[in-house]
Every structure is written in structure tokens, then in C-alpha cells.
Amino acid sequence: MSTVNEHKSGLKLELSGISKSFPGVKVLSGVNLTFYPGKVNALMGENGAGKSTLLKILTGIYSDYEGQIFMDDKAVTFTSLKDAKLAGIAMIHQELSLITQLTVSENLFLGQEINDAWSLPNKKKMGEVAQALLDKLGLKFSVDTLVSQLSVGEQQMLEIARVLLTDARIILMDEPTSALSDKEILRLHEVIRQLTIEGKTIVYISHKMDELFRIADNYVVLRDGVVTGQGKMTEISEEALIRMMVGRDIVVNKKINSSAQSQSALIVNNLFMAHPTIKGKLRLDHINLEVKKGEIVGIFGLMGAGRSELLHCIFGAYKSSASIAINGKSVVIKSPREAIANGLAFVTEDRKEEGLVLDLPLTSNINLTKSDGSWVVNEAKELALSNDFIQKLGIKTPSAQQLCKNLSGGNQQKVVLSKWLATEPDVLMLDEPTRGIDLNAKNDIYELIKSLADSGMSILMASSEIPELLAICDRILVMSEGKITASFSADEANEDKLLKAAI
Ligand SMILES: Nc1ncnc2c1ncn2[C@@H]1O[C@H](COP(=O)(O)OP(=O)(O)OP(=O)(O)O)[C@@H](O)[C@H]1O
Numbered sequence: 001m002s003t004v005n006e007h008k009s010g011l012k013l014e015l016s017g018i019s020k021s022f023p024g025v026k027v028l029s030g031v032n033l034t035f036y037p038g039k040v041n042a043l044m045g046e047n048g049a050g051k052s053t054l055l056k057i058l059t060g061i062y063s064d065y066e067g068q069i070f071m072d073d074k075a076v077t078f079t080s081l082k083d084a085k086l087a088g089i090a091m092i093h094q095e096l097s098l099i100t101q102l103t104v105s106e107n108l109f110l111g112q113e114i115n116d117a118w119s120l121p122n123k124k125k126m127g128e129v130a131q132a133l134l135d136k137l138g139l140k141f142s143v144d145t146l147v148s149q150l151s152v153g154e155q156q157m158l159e160i161a162r163v164l165l166t167d168a169r170i171i172l173m174d175e176p177t178s179a180l181s182d183k184e185i186l187r188l189h190e191v192i193r194q195l196t197i198e199g200k201t202i203v204y205i206s207h208k209m210d211e212l213f214r215i216a217d218n219y220v221v222l223r224d225g226v227v228t229g230q231g232k233m234t235e236i237s238e239e240a241l242i243r244m245m246v247g248r249d250i251v252v253n254k255k256i257n258s259s260a261q262s263q264s265a266l267i268v269n270n271l272f273m274a275h276p277t278i279k280g281k282l283r284l285d286h287i288n289l290e291v292k293k294g295e296i297v298g299i300f301g302l303m304g305a306g307r308s309e310l311l312h313c314i315f316g317a318y319k320s321s322a323s324i325a326i327n328g329k330s331v332v333i334k335s336p337r338e339a340i341a342n343g344l345a346f347v348t349e350d351r352k353e354e355g356l357v358l359d360l361p362l363t364s365n366i367n368l369t370k371s372d373g374s375w376v377v378n379e380a381k382e383l384a385l386s387n388d389f390i391q392k393l394g395i396k397t398p399s400a401q402q403l404c405k406n407l408s409g410g411n412q413q414k415v416v417l418s419k420w421l422a423t424e425p426d427v428l429m430l431d432e433p434t435r436g437i438d439l440n441a442k443n444d445i446y447e448l449i450k451s452l453a454d455s456g457m458s459i460l461m462a463s464s465e466i467p468e469l470l471a472i473c474d475r476i477l478v479m480s481e482g483k484i485t486a487s488f489s490a491d492e493a494n495e496d497k498l499l500k501a502a503i
């Protein structure tokens with residue numbers, strides 16, 4: 001295998017008349033497009049538009065498609081992952097695929113070991129190459145860290161590092177930044193720029209418009225499996241792109257009014273959590289917060305501020321000490337089960353951890369956590385509930401019986417949300433609830449959160465997207481290094497103040 005420093009330049013990738021169906025659904029119809037070398041080629045479209053499917057065809061995962069693929073004007077067919085890899089195509093998948101029980105270095109070199117003259121694994125060399133790569137990406141953890149100890153964002157960076165180790169000429173990135181902090185995104189963009197200077201062909205999927213305008217040179221838009229536009233980023237406006245994706249104009253992040261009442265729904269006092277690895281240090285330090293009935297409270301903070309940990313602690317998933325009251329009654333929560341019994345629900349940022357059972361239908365997943373105490377499954381009732389969510393959240397699926405593994409990434413996220421909403425909690429905690437969700441569906445989710453608050457549910461929501469917090473929260477708390485450093489009402493808050501308090 002080659003090292004990080006060896007560069008093979010990119011290739012032009014042309015698709016002609018590509019169509020692909022799954023039983024009962026036509027996902028791509030007659031797709032013609034070109035991805036250019038030395039450029040960042042953005043692939044855009046709503047959840048379920050067919051973006052990931054297209055990339056899976058290009059990596060040989062799906063070989064039963066119609067149409068032709070050309071690399072530098074030569075027709076190619078890939079019938080396996082290996083074919084595509086040999087042709088120089090590598091992909092960073094939407095879902096994390098690391099082995100969390102192995103170290104950083106072991107994951108990096110899995111299936112691509114560096115051997116010494118005796119064909120034995122050259123641990124020293126691999127350690128050096130791994131360290132150089134981590135440095136290049138600005139990653140501060142050691143190559144011997146277990147992957148299970150990394151944050152979701154760090155794991156995502158590692159996925160990217162793994163692909164950079166190969167000598168790929170065409171790099172396909174399926175939502176690489178959905179789990180990254182702003183700082184990590186900047187660093188990744190620097191690396192991508194370097195790759196285009198080396199001449200590599202980058203294909204880049206993202207739902208974040210601002211980032212696409214920063215990094216992409218070209219765009220291709222898919223709507224329901226059909227190309228609705230392609231061209232240069234400098235020659236197109238955001239509005240025009242949205243129209244190509246959605247088919248009409250939409251207003252993003254519009255401000256909505258508060259429905260908070262005076263009764264308190266959740267009170268957390270004196271919450272402390274010990275640092276998991278540094279003895280004598282606190283990870284969360286003296287947290288006090290309150291969420292009123294019908295109130296939407298946001299938590300902002302930079303990566304590592306402790307937002308996710310705080311929600312895990314309140315939910316009984318991490319060990320901490322605190323006094324907690326729900327609806328005015330003091331409660332003891334030592335496990336997620338007790339949290340649910342006390343009227344809490346928690347949508348974590350990690351879809352895998354969420355325990356979406358991919359091999360089960362959507363309806364079973366939605367009804368998974370909702371236990372009414374009876375042993376009899378009322379299928380008609382479950383289906384009605386599922387169809388209700390499919391309609392309310394605009395989940396793109398042929399039916400409620402569709403297996404979750406066949407849904408697109410964004411639609412899986414909507415199922416996760418439905419599953420917890422189905423428990424009808426008093427207090428709903430959300431961690432990055434719209435990660436991987438397209439612009440239009442984000443609006444649907446904001447409307448839904450707002451209507452839940454109107455009906456008396458209380459929402460505590462961590463997010464790294466300031467516009468999202470400003471659009472729907474009644475109040476925003478800011479965390480920094482395990483402490484709450486500021487609290488703003490909806491009227492007081494703005495981007496500047498939030499960022500200042502977060503640093
Ligand atoms: N194995 C499969 N079986 C049946 N349907 C599938 C399968 N894989 C994908 N689909 C369907 O194909 C459509 C396109 O899915 P795809 O994953 O390509 O969307 P996407 O554009 O990547 O969306 P997202 O932004 O949510 O990731 C979706 O409606 C999805 O449900």
C-alpha cells in the first residue's frame with residue numbers, strides 16, 4: 001500500500017442514463033451527470049432523493065443498475081467493492097463503520113496493513129504514519145486510544161482519515177460533516193482543498209447550504225431520483241438550489257412564539273459528574289437548570305462542552321449526583337428505564353446507539369419503546385400511530401411495513417424521533433435532533449417540536465446549530481467546559497452572545 005505522501009491525481013467520472021429500482025420503488029431514473037477531477041462536486045437533494053444509492057452504485061455495492069459509468073471516457077463496470085477500490089474509488093459512508101473495541105491505529109490499518117521485509121505487520125511504521133495523519137487532521141488523541149472513547153465527531157474524523165490512507169483518486173463523501181464541530185469542519189475543508197490541489201475528484205454530500213457554498217466548486221441536484229440541475233456554484237443562488245431540490249420556495253428557520261407556562265416540568269439542582277478518565281477532576285460542575293411546562297430550552301456549547309453528557313446524566317445513562325424534580329415531585333433516576341417511567345424521553349445524537357432495529361419494520365421501531373403495560377400487541381393501533389408519524393414528519397417510505405435498513409439516513413433519523421415521541425413524555429430531551437435532515441424536513445421537525453410544546457410538553461434540546469436554537473427556543477443555556485456559563489431569553493440571544501459565552 002502507499003503512504004500518505006504519494007499522490008495519484010483524480011479522474012473524470014461520468015454517469016449516463018443510470019437507473020436503479022428496489023422492489024416497489026424506482027430510486028434513480030436516467031441520471032446523467034459528470035463529476036470533475038480537481039474539484040469538489042456537491043451532490044444535493046432531500047432525504048430519500050437517491051444520493052447515497054448513487055454513491056453505492058459507484059462503489060460496486062449495487063451492481064444491478066441500468067446505464068453506464070465512464071472514468072476518463074472509458075466505460076467501466078463495478079460488480080464489487082473491490083472492483084471500485086482497484087479503480088481508485090473510495091467512500092466515506094454516512095454511517096460510522098469503525099470497530100469500537102479496537103484502537104485508532106488498528107482501525108486505520110484494518111485490511112490495509114503496512115508489512116515489513118518479512119511480511120509481518122510493521123507496527124512501528126504504522127504508528128508513525130497514523131500519527132502523521134492525525135497531526136495533518138489536527139486530531140489530538142493518541143493512536144493507541146480505543147475508538148469507543150472517542151466522541152462521535154472524532155470517530156467521523158477517523159473514518160475520513162482511513163480513506164485518506166488509501167491512494168484513491170475519486171473520494172466519495174456521504175455527509176462527512178454531519179457529526180463534526182465547526183472547528184473540525186474547517187480542518188476537514190482544508191484537507192479537502194489540499195486533495196483538490198493534488199487533482200483528486202471529490203464528491204461531497206451535505207444538507208448544510210453554507211458549507212456547500214464554502215467548499216463546493218460544482219453542484220448536481222437530485223429530486224426523486226432525477227437530476228434537476230447541475231453547474232458551477234458561483235453561478236447559482238441558494239434559493240435556486242432549494243427550488244431544484246424541493247420544487248418550490250421554502251422559508252428556513254422562521255421564528256415562532258413561545259407557549260411556556262409558569263409551572264415547572266423539570267428541575268435539576270447541583271448536578272456533578274466526575275471526569276471519566278482524569279481523577280479528581282469534574283466533567284460536569286454544579287449544573288442547575290429548569291424547564292417549564294410547554295417551554296423549549298436550548299443548550300448551546302462547542303464540542304466537548306458537556307452538552308451530551310449533561311443530557312445522559314439527567315436520563316440516568318451516565319453516573320452523576322443531582323437532585324431532580326419532575327412536575328414538582330422529587331425523583332430518583334438511576335437508569336434510563338427509571339427516567340422513562342418518570343416521563344422523560346431522550347433522543348441521543350448517535351443513531352446507532354439509539355438502537356434503531358434496522359431489520360425490523362418502521363412500525364415495530366416506532367412502537368418499540370411505547371409500552372402500555374399490556375402483553376397484547378394491537379397491530380391496528382400500532383399501524384395507525386406509525387402512519388400518523390409518517391404523515392406528520394413526512395417520512396419517505398412505501399409503507400409502515402418497510403424495513404428500517406431500507407430507509408435513507410435522514411428518514412431513519414425521523415423514525416428515531418417518532419419512536420420517542422410515541423412514548424408521550426412530559427419532558428423530551430433532544431441531542432442534535434436534525435442531524436442529517438434536509439432543509440425542508442428540518443422545518444417540519446421545528447413545527448412539530450413547537451406544536452408539542454404548545455400541547456404542554458417540555459423540551460430540552462442540545463444543538464450546535466445556532467440558527468436552529470434561535471428559531472425555536474424560548475431560552476438558551478450556554479455551556480463551556482462542563483459549566484453553564486450563560487442563559488439568554490429568546491429576545492436577548494444572538495449568535496455573537498452565544499459564541500462569546502461558549503468560549
Ligand atoms: N435497500 C433498499 N431497499 C428498498 N428501498 C431502498 C433501499 N435503499 C434505499 N431505498 C430507498 O431509496 C430512496 C433513496 O434512498 P437514499 O438512501 O439514496 O437517499 P438519500 O438521498 O441518501 O437520503 P438522505 O439524505 O436521507 O441520506 C429512499 O426512498 C429509500 O427508502
Ligand SMILES: [Mg+2]
Pocket residue numbers: 051052053094174408409410
Ligand atoms: Mg443518504
